[in-house]
Amino acid sequence: MTFTKPFKTAALALMITLPAASAMAAGNNASLSQWGFGNALGGGQFGNDNTVVVGQAGLANNADVAQHGDCNLAGVAQIGSFNNAVASQDGDCNAVGIIQVGNGNSAESHQMGAGNVSVFIQN
Numbered sequence: 001m002t003f004t005k006p007f008k009t010a011a012l013a014l015m016i017t018l019p020a021a022s023a024m025a026a027g028n029n030a031s032l033s034q035w036g037f038g039n040a041l042g043g044g045q046f047g048n049d050n051t052v053v054v055g056q057a058g059l060a061n062n063a064d065v066a067q068h069g070d071c072n073l074a075g076v077a078q079i080g081s082f083n084n085a086v087a088s089q090d091g092d093c094n095a096v097g098i099i100q101v102g103n104g105n106s107a108e109s110h111q112m113g114a115g116n117v118s119v120f121i122q123n
Contacts (some may be wrong), residue, residue: 026050026069034061041065045072048091056083067094070113078105089116097121 026047034041035054042056044066051073054063063085065074069093077099078085085107087096092113099121100107110116 029053031055034058044068048072054085056080065096067091070094078102081105086110087118089113092116095119 027049028045028047029051030043030045031050031053032041035057037058038060039056039058040062042064043052045052046068049071050067050069052065052067054065054076056063057079058079059080059082061078061083063076063078065076065086066088067074068090072091072092074087074089074091074096076085076087079101079104081104082101083100083102083105085098085100087098087108088110090112091097093115094111094113095117095121096109096111098107098109103123105122107120107122111118
């Protein structure tokens with residue numbers, strides 16, 4: 001069974017609904033897709049109501065997302081082996097979702113504040 005088509009469909013839907021923008025003030029959106037081997041990402045957002053979406057397909061991928069403020073949303077989808085995702089959020093009412101499909105994956109979520117939510121799906 002292949003997960004490529006559902007992953008591409010979900011990533012495309014997220015990218016269409018979340019246009020990329022600067023991430024240094026409130027209400028910003030950022031999205032990134034990486035297709036290939038040995039990819040990495042690091043980024044941060046400051047302020048409230050920020051959104052980041054990351055899609056990675058391939059081997060040896062890494063994602064590191066940091067958000068500071070209230071009501072921020074982070075989503076990471078990784079397909080392949082040896083992937084790693086870390087999401088850090090400071091503030092209230094933040095949410096993070098990490099989806100990993102493949103072997104040897106790991107996920108971390110660090111949240112400080114009240115009313116925060118983390119969701120992991122691994123296969």
